[in-house]
Amino acid sequence: MTVLPNNLVFRSITGPEELELFNRLPYVQNDELADDLARGRRRPSWMWMALDGDRLLARLSWWCRPQDDAPFLLDLIDVDDSAHDVDRCAVAEQLLRTANAALFPDGVPVAQGTPPPEFLRFVPADWRADESTRRMVEDRVRAVERSGAVPLVERLRYEWFAGYPVPRPSDRLRFRGIESTEDILGLMARALDGTLDAHDRLDLQERSAEEVAAANFADEFANYDTPRTWWRVATLPDGEPVGFVIPARNAYHPIIAYIAVLPEHRGHGYIDDLLAEGTRVLAEEGVPNIRAATDVGNVPMAKAFERAGYDTISAVVNLTWEK
Template sequence: MRPITGRDELELFSRLPYVLNEELADDLAAGRRRPQWMWVALRGNRLLARAAWWCRTGDDTPFFLDVFDIDDNDPAPDRVDIGVRLLRTAMAGVVPAGARPPEYGRCVPPGWRDDGVARRVVEDRMAALERTGARLFVERLRLEWRPGTPIPEPSGRLRFRPVRDTEEILLLMAQVLDGTLDAHSKDDLTRMSAREAAVRHYEDELAHYRSPRDWWRIATLPDGEPVGFVTPARNDYNPVIGYLAVVPAHRGNGYIDDILAEGSRILAAQGVPRIRAATDLGNVPMANAFQRAGYVNFERSINMTWE
């Protein structure tokens, strides 16, 4: 059990299939991954398990454990044990002593519970992670809009304008945390104020977008009162609806559909090949809004955390 030596061992690391394999080379080149964060469990030349952490562009510490695989074709009854041993060994080498390990996230098929093979694969990984102390945090829907899917014309109920400055978006981000259904936001609010949670979200995600901030929109009533906002953007991989919310006083009026449509129009006008988005499985109002807008649930993600 060891980290890979570098790009020369990417072929070895990629022997186990996963949707992120095609991104590994670019991530290494951009510094979002480091060879010392990419671990393998080998028996001779056979890859039995692997784990890898990712960081945001410009950072020097791992932010997310997003690759953890066990050889699904290995009939050995100890394959989960091998995954546990790899995780423990790799975390000892990657995570500073006493620090909380970065969150784990895994993309899974949308109907994984109804497919016996997919369910075994997902549950094997979850079992291994649980034995290292991780627990299920949230299951999320991964959504996608494709060109050709109709986008509703503006209803005329709202006006849209660019965000004036960082302070304006932070004030709105803090405001919409009241009554949030997002698991990460609710967890943040157990440990910090709404303002602190907004700043953390901004610095961890929105500040890293590669697209112009003037794509972002504040939605207002005709008199100028803000009712919500949307941040259409490009991250390191895809065009995305990064953040979409309605302020508490204006929820329940269907404004979410108008705001999502505006964000989708801005990205579609750039000629993008797709628009990605995500929301918690339990955030039913948001999930329903994406469905009405023609976004398809192409994957789910399993997110697990350590105390």
């Protein structure tokens, strides 16, 4: 087996005109790439290929949110799984190292010296059950690990479709809108106590709950252009907050962006009421579908999605570079 062909070329795409070449390797996101480029969520200099003559052996791409000036995620690394004459992991690893060196010559993506953007990969929910699928996922993960990344978390993705029964909250709770940014920030900070979310747990190692909540809000929720009147706070009949749910729409789909029960009210099944209310809000807006996700380790949330009639559509493998 040849580890790396002698004439292997690593380079970024020249522009949208090379998307057909870039998309020769199949992946669930291929249909989104043209729009991502047009809207600035991807840039040609962030989309790299490993070429053996006219043969595409590997590719990668970073992605960003509208408010970002630098890559936010490394969300696409692919290799040609039919290429048995080369070390596919070695090709993907070298592609990542070459692209990193070109894009981040100082070794970091931004001036503040933060680690490289997190890596994620959409995979089948049962990807370990099939040998060929497992090998495909492990090849890509191994290439990223060889560049210094470590596993962070695996998540499950869910989807509800219009036409499915709309879950209804029980009569145990009342729902109100948010009163102010300070109102939702306070609830978000309280909900971080005992959180099962791996990203939040990692952030809480270095920052207070109030700081993590503020950063989460500024990085994501403050940037949604859907109405904040969709956001709902659940209370007991006497007005005491129990939790909250943030229905919204990101750049691709209507979503349940955030859902949480406050620590003192956990264990009573209120998560079902919150999810039902968030689903109802979006369903009444006439959305065709609703996406959501949770960590594999967050079993209560996963079971709530299943009870509410959400389908499990895939898993997501996340790796990160240690600070």
